[in-house]
Amino acid sequence: MSEQLVPTPGQTIGPFYGFALPYAGGENLVDRTHPNAVRLHGTVYDGHGDPVPDSMLEIWQADAEGNVSQEPGSLIRDGYTFTGFGRVAVDNVGHYDFTTVNPGASEPGKAPFIAMTVFARGLLNRLFTRIYLPEDTQALANDPVLSALPEDRRSTLIAAREADGSLRFDIRLQGDGETVFLSYPNHRADS
Amino acid sequence: MAEPVVSSDAAANSQAEISADMREISRQYAESGVVETQPRIDYAPYRSSILRHPTKDLHHADPETIELWAPAFGQRDVHALEADLTIQGGGEPIGERMTVKGRVLDGNGRPVRNQLVEIWQANAAGRYIHKRDQHPAPIDPNFTGVGRCLTGDDGSYSFTTIKPGPYPWKNHHNAWRPAHIHFSLFGTDFTQRMITQMYFPGDPLFDLDPIYQAIVDPKARERLVATYDHDTSEHEWSLGYTWDIVLTGAHRTPTEEDSDV
Numbered sequence A: 001m002s003e004q005l006v007p008t009p010g011q012t013i014g015p016f017y018g019f020a021l022p023y024a025g026g027e028n029l030v031d032r033t034h035p036n037a038v039r040l041h042g043t044v045y046d047g048h049g050d051p052v053p054d055s056m057l058e059i060w061q062a063d064a065e066g067n068v069s070q071e072p073g074s075l076i077r078d079g080y081t082f083t084g085f086g087r088v089a090v091d092n093v094g095h096y097d098f099t100t101v102n103p104g105a106s107e108p109g110k111a112p113f114i115a116m117t118v119f120a121r122g123l124l125n126r127l128f129t130r131i132y133l134p135e136d137t138q139a140l141a142n143d144p145v146l147s148a149l150p151e152d153r154r155s156t157l158i159a160a161r162e163a164d165g166s167l168r169f170d171i172r173l174q175g176d177g178e179t180v181f182l183s184y185p186n187h188r189a190d191s
Numbered sequence B: 001m002a003e004p005v006v007s008s009d010a011a012a013n014s015q016a017e018i019s020a021d022m023r024e025i026s027r028q029y030a031e032s033g034v035v036e037t038q039p040r041i042d043y044a045p046y047r048s049s050i051l052r053h054p055t056k057d058l059h060h061a062d063p064e065t066i067e068l069w070a071p072a073f074g075q076r077d078v079h080a081l082e083a084d085l086t087i088q089g090g091g092e093p094i095g096e097r098m099t100v101k102g103r104v105l106d107g108n109g110r111p112v113r114n115q116l117v118e119i120w121q122a123n124a125a126g127r128y129i130h131k132r133d134q135h136p137a138p139i140d141p142n143f144t145g146v147g148r149c150l151t152g153d154d155g156s157y158s159f160t161t162i163k164p165g166p167y168p169w170k171n172h173h174n175a176w177r178p179a180h181i182h183f184s185l186f187g188t189d190f191t192q193r194m195i196t197q198m199y200f201p202g203d204p205l206f207d208l209d210p211i212y213q214a215i216v217d218p219k220a221r222e223r224l225v226a227t228y229d230h231d232t233s234e235h236e237w238s239l240g241y242t243w244d245i246v247l248t249g250a251h252r253t254p255t256e257e258d259s260d261v
Helices: A137-142 A151-157 A185-190 B015-032 B218-222
Strands: A038-045 A055-060 A085-089 A095-100 A113-120 A127-132 B097-105 B116-121 B146-150 B156-162 B167-169 B175-177 B180-185 B194-199 B239-242
Touching: A038 A055, A038 A113, A055 A095, A085 A095, A127 A151, B116 B156, B146 B156
Parallel strands: B097 B239
Antiparallel strands: A038 A095, A055 A085, A055 A113, A113 A127, B097 B156, B116 B146, B116 B180, B167 B175, B180 B194
């Protein structure tokens, strides 16, 4: 079973996914009335600093206790089960909103983060990034991904906590403040 | 050199100019001796990629906890009939009925079991149900072009649909996309997430298309082309294609319990 196969190439999501991939309730990992509901929002920008109006984002995260859900029901939500997955198409001004909870640390002392995948017309393959919570500065300082980055790049992965408790996370595909995008060990063979 | 056009809606260049740029990139790739298997994300002949690709190297990360798992989808999420795109309207959609089937495997050859596959496509006339699609070709009231299924225990998927038509776009003057079906795939960990496009064998538009040619390696490009399979065709009913999809390797060895939801 250790046969190594060459991965199939990716391609852009293109402009016409809107009728197919986004779905009702995709952006709500929990209901807004959930006692620990948190708004996660931001804007996707291109290399000129202009909003990208045809991007789709997915998040995948642990629950507030740091547990990974393996429950189905992300596409047809029952309003009670935390599945950990969300999908949203940005609006006409490149802005997105998710309603979720702050992920808990998966292990004591680990910096909690939300995994994100970015798709867009014009983006020939998906991009991966992480959205770290800003609070546990000690854990952030010890994080292996963050600590390998220079300060100006590191900050692109850490969400800002707004006065009302919302998390703000902008995505800059290119240029000033370009978001750090990740590759994982098993991607390396592919380019 | 003139400032490059950064919109794929500008139709500013000729096909000859775009083709010359693509040939030059292919020539440089052939000389490099490096083997690439994924598309370039920086591929200027696809105009809207110019301002939308990161210019800094991807940062190497070892996947941790959440990244070692993928969301689980089940019968709750997907109805079995969603794999047949020809029965979603009040009548038969127009066009060439076809099936496409294959397997979703990870980079180690393991089947990706009970996982979500989503597809979307233009109708037989090359028109999407999307307000952004202004191509003056007919909408088919009996065809949405959207389907979903869950893979079987052997990673298998199958869709019944109508063969999509090629359609024009404005990347350059007289630009046409080869006929394709978009596929969205999940693996057993989140790092395997991918979206791609499946093409049809022998399409005369391949050499002209900057999205397909952004995969600069000819063998890698061919991995997106389905195979006509006569055994998959059905007597007096439909034509059959097969296409297997290989995701990148899983970072966590999936167990029997995975996706048994």
